[in-house]
């Protein structure tokens with residue numbers, strides 16, 4: 122008699138994301154950063170009664186070549202608020218750093234630590250902080266700066282002595298961040314079933330209509346749908362056949 126075969130996951134299989142949390146804070150550089158993949162997971166989470174808040178470092182005012190920043194900023198802010206609402210996110214804040222030239226440093230870490238103290242999340246979400254999207258697809262400096270500063274600020278928020286001015290402003294330390302989940306990483310470790318949220322994710326991305334109409338000649342809805350469904354379906358082979366939103370999860 123042969124030994125029974127032990128079922129083990131293939132080494133590249135992604136683990137399910139933790140579910141024992143109530144509040145998440147997503148911190149990214151630009152309007153649309155969360156809509157290019159992450160918002161399918163967010164829709165599923167808010168369905169389950171969880172609270173998700175967005176914080177954007179900029180208003181994406183340098184994102185449209187044909188539109189000067191002063192006119193672009195309010196438009197993209199409005200599109201971002203609409204796109205958040207589609208996936209059940211009511212609170213969207215902007216930190217007013219400058220699009221395209223966000224500087225990694227203590228000012229950025231302090232602003233993000235303040236946001237973490239205001240919202241007291243257990244889960245923090247950000248976008249790819251690594252140099253590339255994988256291979257030789259170079260990332261942008263804004264994403265790298267905000268991603269790294271968010272990973273750092275998760276700890277800064279809990280230390281009353283790092284930014285004492287925040288405590289003086291009434292923002293008490295919050296040491297309750299248990300994980301930072303990085304979307305768009307080329308080294309994902311975990312994933313979320315995209316099925317319940319994918320349709321709203323398509324409509325959420327579609328709210329960035331001005332940006333998308335400049336970006337592509339394709340019909341906007343066709344473009345959003347094929348981009349997002351293609352990505353989540355490509356992850357299925359690493360998540361037991363289920364279309365998935367991947368994250369690189371850093372535990373604290």
Ligand SMILES: [Zn+2]
Nearest residue numbers: 150151154264
């Ligand atoms: Zn971006």
